[in-house]
Amino acid sequence: MQNNSIEDRQEPWHALSVDDVCAKLGTDSAGLSAAAAAERHAAFGPNRLPQGPRRSALVRFLLQFHNLLIYVLLAAGMLAMFLGHAIDAGVIFAVVLVNAVIGFVQEGRAEQALDAIRGMIDPKASVLRDGRRLTVAADAIVPGDVVIVEAGARVPADLRLIRARNLRIDEAILTGESVAVDKTLAPTAAPAALGDRTSMAFSGTFVAAGQGAGIAVATGAKSELGLIGALLGTVETLQTPLIRQMDGFAKRLTLFTLGISAVAFAFAVLLRGYAFTDAFMVVVGLAVAAIPEGLPATMTIALAIGIQRMAARNAIIRRLPAVETLGSVSVICSDKTGTLTRNEMTVRAVVTAEAVFEVTGVGYEPHGEYRVEGRD
Template sequence: MPDMAALDTLPDAPHALPADAVLRHLQADAMGLTEAEAAARLAQFGPNRLPEAARRGPLMRFLMQFNNVLIYVLLGAAALTIGLGHLVDAGVILAVVLANAVIGVVQEGRAEQAMGAIRQMLAPHAAVMRGGRRLTVAGEALVPGDIVLLEAGDKVPADLRLLEARGLALQEAMLTGESVPVDKGIAAGAPDAPLGDRHGMAFSGTLVTKGTGRGIVTATGAATEIGRIGGLLAGVETLATPLVRQMDHFARWLSLLILLIAGLLLAFATFVQHRDFAELFMTVVGMAVAAIPEGLPAVMTITLAIGVQGMARRHAIVRRLPAIEAIGAVSVICTDKTGTLTRNEMTVATVALPEGRHVVAGEGYAPDGAITPPGGHLGGIALAAALCNDAELHCKAGIWGVEGDPMEGALLAFAGKVLPEAAAGWQRLDAIPFDARHRFMAVLNRGADGAVLVHVKGAPERVLNMCRDQWGPGGRSR
């Protein structure tokens, strides 16, 4: 068995090392680890899962909703109001406080569930080589040095240094924001290459869209790139929003002012006017309770709750109510790109034909949208887009999505806008899948009338070199 102590330090930049150097560093070979070696490394490095941050329990989350100066004042006001016998007023005050706490607990719980979903991004199973045999193991059982086999449709179970790549492409939008799958190879890159340019690596949680590959595990669990992101989320510093700071400042000064005035009135009436102290005390307490704006938290809570529900309808979960005010105060948002960073969608916007350009309306993958101007040879383009395609569109709860390559999904949506049943009646006889070496995809289809056609899509320079004529307003021309 290899010396396990030598694996205390994993490769710092495996993307910059040749594949054989990574194998040597991890004391592994192409036949994979033995079961004994895998068990020893699992005991050393731990399971391949993201650590779960410590969470506050439901009771603590509920109690923390009362950690506010104005809430303290309201609770004190409720106690004094009960002492004065005004039970209805006390009930209203307590209802406002409890409503604020319940809404806060619910929203915080939903947000923590959404943030915790990142832990589900690791693959549940993986195909590996162990002792020269191909096995399927649980994703948590992967260890540094394991040889993982990748196929189209697989989710990468850990960070891998690729040893083989045959037409391999990965969807890395979750890490880089790029909506287009990235072609992978085995060549080493620069040590300081950004994440999106590490073409010799396959990162945990990304999806294999096409091709096959083989890689060696270089990092598992929290040491992966997705684990690093989870660690950053766990270490986010909690900051008070402008609204919370203003309300806290207002509550402190208001409480101090009310107590000061109440004390002055009590002292003046007692020592100057010589009133009965017991009767006077209850009167001053009543005035102090009346001076507390118990309706203010209710108005603030209702307003923020309306904002939270509005954000939820747009699929944005707000962890705490006052954050709505902070979002409303934002004037500039800096991101590295628009749309694909969060939605990972592509849409056909323009179609260029010999007779001119056509503008395609609509968003996302919904096959709905007008084309301006209509007509022309759009039907032929739509037929090619629908048939020379391996993706599928689906609609769940009114939201359109794609299974497969986002670009092919955009072409399917375009085809649906031109010819809703473009692929009906056609049978695929053969196909040449897209490959980075020839840069095109071709399909052979037979129509319902027996006609046989070949449709091709790919890189413009590659497809144009394959063409002899073009079809335009005047018919076929060279």
């Protein structure tokens, strides 16, 4: 089927003429038919960046125990139970359980907050289907769709432009360039860099001015933005400094405790004449007493307090150890434009001979008011 071969091609769409693009994608300036769009949507899937598999609640809860110090505490609790010290064992297990519950609840709240934010974002796009302009969900766009873009909108997929009227697109999200790019319809050279492909509009970029239309040539993970997302998925996950330190402490504590226990056992049996069983029970009790069962709970509570304080400043942190990592940052290397700033130059005040007018609103969004001394 022709549709199945579309996504497999690595075409230099920016170097092709509009007619060639239409021929290769089986479309025209009137757009796809509703039936063809449905068929391609079934073949290619939604125009959505892939998300990693979500961990179930059970997995998130069990991962709270995945810590060397917790393993040591659990071993100490089982030894205490073996010795018949039920109260001591109960205290140790309770501390471990409370520690896990706090971490589990906090991560669950962060997941819910992120889900709520995703739910607030419901992007729409204007497309031509059967020659008529329709507003559809952005994830319903398929290769071959004719997508209409206007000032103030986000480009929903990688587009080969077929119409452009004073069209300027901010591509800082991909290239880091703060100046919006003037778009044209003429093909560009095949080896042209991403920022020089003036015949293209890329997914996730922002239309700063003008109007245009383009044929969707790549959607979802196949778009340039999707390729960046795929690269981010290959980043190695490292342990936080706090977790590394706690693992190191647990290893040293375990080795020290085992060493002292072995020396005490040998001293009791060989020099003091203790029975083997009695000496073993004493050594086990010594090992259990050496374990700081309150340390994990204290650390978790401190991190949870840090997360609550960050949440009060509108910062959502998904995992507890990330708080300490953020606090350990000493140098931040960042591109200013679009990162520390919005990359949107706007008028905030108009000063006249009669009054000073305050201009409200956020960035290029077409909403806001003019105020004089705080009054509309």
